Amino acid sequence: MKASVITGKQRIGVFGGAFDPPHNAHVELAKAALEQLKLDALYIIPTGQAWHKVRELSAPEHRLAMTRLAFEALPGVVVDDRELQRAGPSFTVDTLQALQTENPQAQLYLFIGADQFAAFRQWHRWQEVLELAIICIADRAQSTLTQTQFDAYVGHEHRFFTLKLPLMPVSATHIRQLTASGAAAAEGLTSLVPEPVARYISLHSLYRSH
Numbered sequence: 001m002k003a004s005v006i007t008g009k010q011r012i013g014v015f016g017g018a019f020d021p022p023h024n025a026h027v028e029l030a031k032a033a034l035e036q037l038k039l040d041a042l043y044i045i046p047t048g049q050a051w052h053k054v055r056e057l058s059a060p061e062h063r064l065a066m067t068r069l070a071f072e073a074l075p076g077v078v079v080d081d082r083e084l085q086r087a088g089p090s091f092t093v094d095t096l097q098a099l100q101t102e103n104p105q106a107q108l109y110l111f112i113g114a115d116q117f118a119a120f121r122q123w124h125r126w127q128e129v130l131e132l133a134i135i136c137i138a139d140r141a142q143s144t145l146t147q148t149q150f151d152a153y154v155g156h157e158h159r160f161f162t163l164k165l166p167l168m169p170v171s172a173t174h175i176r177q178l179t180a181s182g183a184a185a186a187e188g189l190t191s192l193v194p195e196p197v198a199r200y201i202s203l204h205s206l207y208r209s210h
Contacts, residue, residue, distance in 0.1 A: 010106040013042040014099065020058050022070035023175060023193045025168040029138050032054060033111050034076055037136065040106075041078055042069050043099065048083035048090035057197065060084040062206060069196035086115070093125045094131040110132035111163065117149065136161045147152055167168060179207035 013033050017044065019026065046063045057063065066080050071077045082098065083090040086134075096108055110133040112120070117137045120126055126160055129135075139162045155159070168191050179189070179201060189198035 001198050010041075010103065011037060011101055011109060012106045013037060013038045013039045013109045013111060013136075014045065014096065015042060015111040016045040016047055016095065018057055019044075019046045019067045019070070021062050021063075021066050021175060021193055021197055022174055023170050023197075025165075025170050026125075027070055027074070027194060028168060029111060029163070029165060030074055030077060031200060032070060032138075032163055033109070033136065034074065036041060036163055037109055039109065041076055042074075043080045045080045045083055045095060048089065049088060055066045057087065057182070058206060061089075062200075062204060064157050066197050066200055069200055070194045072196075077084050088170050091124045093128050093132070096129060100132055104165070109136050109161070111138065113138050117164045130156060134159055134161055138165050176207040189196070 007180065013027075015030060015033065017026065030042060030044065033039060044067055046060070047057075048060070050080065059082075064079070064084060068079045071079060071110065082094060086094070092110070096110065100106070100108060112126075114137055117135070120129075120135070123129060137160065147165050175192050178192075189201060193201070
């Protein structure tokens with residue numbers, strides 16, 4: 001599924017997540033977003049109080065610091081801490097509305113994973129999210145997307161874009177489990193997370209079992 005390319009407008013990407021920790025697949029998604037959409041800017045936004053997360057997230061200052069370290073080398077990236085500063089539950093629609101107000105002439109592009117897309121209709125005010133931004137779905141080499149998923153949005157086909165990504169079997173959950181079990185030292189994490197993030201995890205003893 002591919003949205004129409006909108007010309008003559010500034011293109012601003014929005015990529016949110018817990019980033020607990022940010023890993024190499026996150027970085028590859030950011031690179032693909034910048035390249036495939038020719039973005040003028042990509043806002044990386046660590047989530048604040050995530051209403052849908054069962055587990056407690058790591059301290060905001062750690063997640064923000066790791067996010068800055070993970071994406072600092074990418075031109076056009078802005079690490080934005082607005083959701084961390086927001087009181088109460090953090091909703092994507094509020095962030096998109098704020099960014100659109102700040103950039104009234106821009107077209108927003110929201111980047112999500114295929115698993116998030118599968119649950120998109122459960123999002124808070126998802127119809128408004130769809131109006132505010134073109135939804136860009138990260139599609140791995142072994143695609144899990146089906147036409148049936150898009151059929152639920154008849155009349156809004158132009159609001160979706162499929163972002164092509166290489167298959168990268170890495171997840172934040174797996175990284176936390178490896179670190180908690182003692183199976184991954186800092187040097188062992190560098191195949192999963194950017195090297196500065198691996199050093200930060202080790203320095204601050206994050207994700208260790210208590």
